[in-house]
Amino acid sequence: MCLGIPGQIVEIVEGVDAAGKLAIVDVGGVRREVNIAFIVDKEHTVADCVGDWVLVHVGFAMVRIDEGEAAATLALLREMGEYQTEIDSMQTSAAGNPA
Amino acid sequence: MKYVDEFRDPGKALALSREIHALTATIARAKRQPLQIMEVCGGHTHSIFRYGVTQFLPDEIEFVHGPGCPVCVLPMGRVDDCVALAERPEVIFTTFGDAMRVPGSKKSLLKAKADGADVRMVYSPLDALALARQNPEREVIFFGLGFETTMPSTAMTVLQADAQNVSNFSLFCNHITIIPTIKAILDEPDLRLDGFLGPGHVSMVIGSAAYDFIARDYGKPITIAGFEPLDVLQSVWMVVKQIAEGRAQVENQYARVVPRDGNKVALAAVAEVFELREFFEWRGLGSIAHSGVRVRERYAAFDAERKFALPNLRIADPQSCQCGEVLKGQLKPQQCKIFGTACTPQTPLGALMVSTEGACAAFYNYGRIDTSGLSASKATKEDQHGR
Numbered sequence: 195m196c197l198g199i200p201g202q203i204v205e206i207v208e209g210v211d212a213a214g215k216l217a218i219v220d221v222g223g224v225r226r227e228v229n230i231a232f233i234v235d236k237e238h239t240v241a242d243c244v245g246d247w248v249l250v251h252v253g254f255a256m257v258r259i260d261e262g263e264a265a266a267t268l269a270l271l272r273e274m275g276e277y278q279t280e281i282d283s284m285q286t287s288a289a290g291n292p293a
Numbered sequence: 294m295k296y297v298d299e300f301r302d303p304g305k306a307l308a309l310s311r312e313i314h315a316l317t318a319t320i321a322r323a324k325r326q327p328l329q330i331m332e333v334c335g336g337h338t339h340s341i342f343r344y345g346v347t348q349f350l351p352d353e354i355e356f357v358h359g360p361g362c363p364v365c366v367l368p369m370g371r372v373d374d375c376v377a378l379a380e381r382p383e384v385i386f387t388t389f390g391d392a393m394r395v396p397g398s399k400k401s402l403l404k405a406k407a408d409g410a411d412v413r414m415v416y417s418p419l420d421a422l423a424l425a426r427q428n429p430e431r432e433v434i435f436f437g438l439g440f441e442t443t444m445p446s447t448a449m450t451v452l453q454a455d456a457q458n459v460s461n462f463s464l465f466c467n468h469i470t471i472i473p474t475i476k477a478i479l480d481e482p483d484l485r486l487d488g489f490l491g492p493g494h495v496s497m498v499i500g501s502a503a504y505d506f507i508a509r510d511y512g513k514p515i516t517i518a519g520f521e522p523l524d525v526l527q528s529v530w531m532v533v534k535q536i537a538e539g540r541a542q543v544e545n546q547y548a549r550v551v552p553r554d555g556n557k558v559a560l561a562a563v564a565e566v567f568e569l570r571e572f573f574e575w576r577g578l579g580s581i582a583h584s585g586v587r588v589r590e591r592y593a594a595f596d597a598e599r600k601f602a603l604p605n606l607r608i609a610d611p612q613s614c615q616c617g618e619v620l621k622g623q624l625k626p627q628q629c630k631i632f633g634t635a636c637t638p639q640t641p642l643g644a645l646m647v648s649t650e651g652a653c654a655a656f657y658n659y660g661r662i663d664t665s666g667l668s669a670s671k672a673t674k675e676d677q678h679g680r
């Protein structure tokens with residue numbers, strides 16, 4: 195829960211209200227909707243986020259990271275046995291995966 | 294050092310290890326009693342045990358596993374409240390998977406679910422909100438827990454529920470906040486800690502500046518650390534270097550993720566939705582002033598505590614549990630009387646056995662490679678369960 199998981203933003207979800215700020219993030223091949231409100235501002239807008247690597251915690255992108263950091267963190271999560279737990283909880287989440 | 298190969302850069306790990314040994318040898322007080330470094334965050338606890346970080350450290354350094362595992366510090370009374378909410382017929386009770394197995398005084402959420410309560414595991418509070426939209430005739434409650442890492446996400450979800458008028462969604466708020474917790478630890482009269490490894494992801498939200506008081510007011514060094522075993526080792530080196538040089542500063546080893554001022558948008562959402570509670574009850578640690586948050590009056594409609602009557606009882610931990618002593622660093626996990634016997638990850642009695650971030654579960658799973666501050670009892674315990 196507290197380690198989060200890195201993913202890459204692949205597209206912005208259009209047509210939601212401004213507060214929503216949703217994107218589709220690819221996490222190890224699993225795609226799900228992630229809220230990106232915490233990582234956007236005037237300098238880095240919603241549209242700028244496509245392609246960004248981010249650390250995702252409970253469905254929210256919390257920080258932008260570089261690709262190397264993302265790869266290292268994914269390897270770490272695998273070794274600690276947290277990777278599959280995180281992916282499973284994404285895939286089995288009640289309410290389903292809207293993406 | 295059989296796990297050294299798993300470090301991404303074994304050469305660097307060994308070099309750091311040598312430097313830490315050399316620095317420690319220059320610290321006079323380490324000869325009288327071991328230096329104690331508390332890793333506040335459960336993620337670090339997991340990493341330390343998984344990679345056997347202590348094998349790189351001299352005997353004069355020991356880790357004290359801090360209270361930074363939100364599932365582990367959840368008091369029984371709160372679990373009972375969850376069960377009571379979940380057992381209401383109109384309620385869909387949603388929770389992170391980690392919390393399902395935490396024992397309550399009568400049952401865990403897992404047991405409540407088996408007994409027929411509508412308990413559903415969600416990955417995100419947003420999924421709970423979606424469930425509420427899909428089930429307008431039911432009351433959907435989200436069990437919010439965690440430190441500042443998850444707090445902004447819950448806050449943002451409440452803000453969305455408010456914006457979208459989802460009146461059948463509410464939050465059972467059990468979020469805890471890190472700074473008052475560290476203060477409480479520092480104010481313990483028999484405090485022996487020499488320094489801290491600061492949490493990684495909590496700090497990404499609150500920023501490294503939030504820890505300035507630790508160095509300024511308490512004269513203790515702290516290094517904010519990443520989760521790679523090398524990060525942890527390097528951070529220990531930074532703390533020991535501070536001690537050796539007589540400095541007390543906030544250093545940031547994890548600057549690639551943690552900014553000095555934190556995440557402003559996230560902090561603004563938290564401040565909008567939550568306010569400090571006077572007290573919050575912790576498993577094993579008792580009541581800590583201002584250590585939890587509750588939903589502000591303005592969002593009362595989304596507060597499960599106001600919406601539903603809760604038993605809200607204080608339930609003492611079982612007599613045989615020694616989670617409190619372990620959380621305070623007074624006992625090593627394996628020194629608990631029921632460690633590995635009555636209390637195992639399969640049948641946890643104490644919460645420290647429930648989550649992989651809990652010191653007891655981490656020690657049970659990987660304890661064979663931890664050698665920090667060991668008493669003779671370790672070898673016997675290891676032989677007993679042969680792990």
Ligand code: SF4
Pocket residue numbers: 613614615616617619626629630631632633636637642643644645646647653
């Ligand atoms: S072994 Fe179980 S009861 Fe004892 S301290 Fe650990 S979690 Fe608590």
